Amino acid sequence: MIRRRTILALPALLGLPARAQDTVALGRQIAPTGTLRAVINLGNPLLAHRRPRETEAHGVGLDLVRELARRLGLPLEVITVASPGRSLELLRGEEGDIGFFAVDSTRGQGVDLTPPFIEVEGTFLVREHSPITTNEEVDQRGIRIAVGFNSVYDIYLRREIRDATLVRVATSPRVVEEFLRQNIDVAAGVRQQLEADAARFGGLRMLPGRFHAVQYAMGLAGGRDPAALAWVIAFMAEMTRSGFLADSMARHGIRLASVVAPG
Incomplete structure (x- = not known):
């Protein structure tokens, strides 16, 4: 910290x-x-x-x-x-x-x-070849979502997610790193942070729109x-x-x- x-x-x-x-x-x-x-x-x-x-x-x-x-x-x-x-x-x-x-x-x-x-947007990030193409497809049994621990998106997703599993990462800037390292299905966070990480790592894409x-x-x-x-x-x-x-x-x-x- x-x-x-x-x-x-x-x-x-x-x-x-x-x-x-x-x-x-x-x-x-x-x-x-x-x-x-x-x-x-x-x-x-x-x-x-x-x-x-x-x-x-x-x-x-x-x-x-x-x-x-x-x-x-x-x-x-x-x-x-x-x-x-x-x-x-x-x-x-x-x-x-x-x-x-x-x-x-x-x-x-x-x-x-x-x-x-x-006001800022919360978005989802997936791998380029992920079968997930919309925000609505994220909340499925067996899908894991990486999110910053106790971030506002963590708090929001705790309330809204029913079937997917949240994987909490120590801090928001480390979400994409852990998403890749742990082979997690989806990364959640601030649009700008995820876009910057997608450009840095490559092979990733943002889901259209915003979830929050x-x-x-x-x-x-x-x-x-x-x-x-x-x-x-x-x-x-x-x-x-x-x-x-x-x-x-x-x-x-x-x-x-x-x-x-x-x-």
């Missing part, structure tokens, strides 16, 4: 609102330690990734938390992890302040979510003042309406996800 901490010292916030003390108070509510601790899951390439031979993470999630810290006038600590489950553990354990999570009713405990801001659409939100550690959550919700709405989010997605090459309009 990856857990890497990076401290980014940010300059004092310029242009604070007339009641600067209000922003300072909100900063204390959102980040009680005085540093905004952002937990970033590298298992979701739509929101964050690390380029080869680099130690610093990049992506839409990083752009958002940097802007959030800048507006609050706080230093930023980036904590990178390998799975959404670990992100939840850190926020629930008060070891992190904010993160990004799939909107799912089973994931709400201990984390307060903003409305969703981005997942919406992502920013999450704030639970138990904070309601004003803190309201401020974060307003911040994310502005990031969407202003074009900040769309620009960030374009800059990082995120083409197969869509922005969810506020409200």
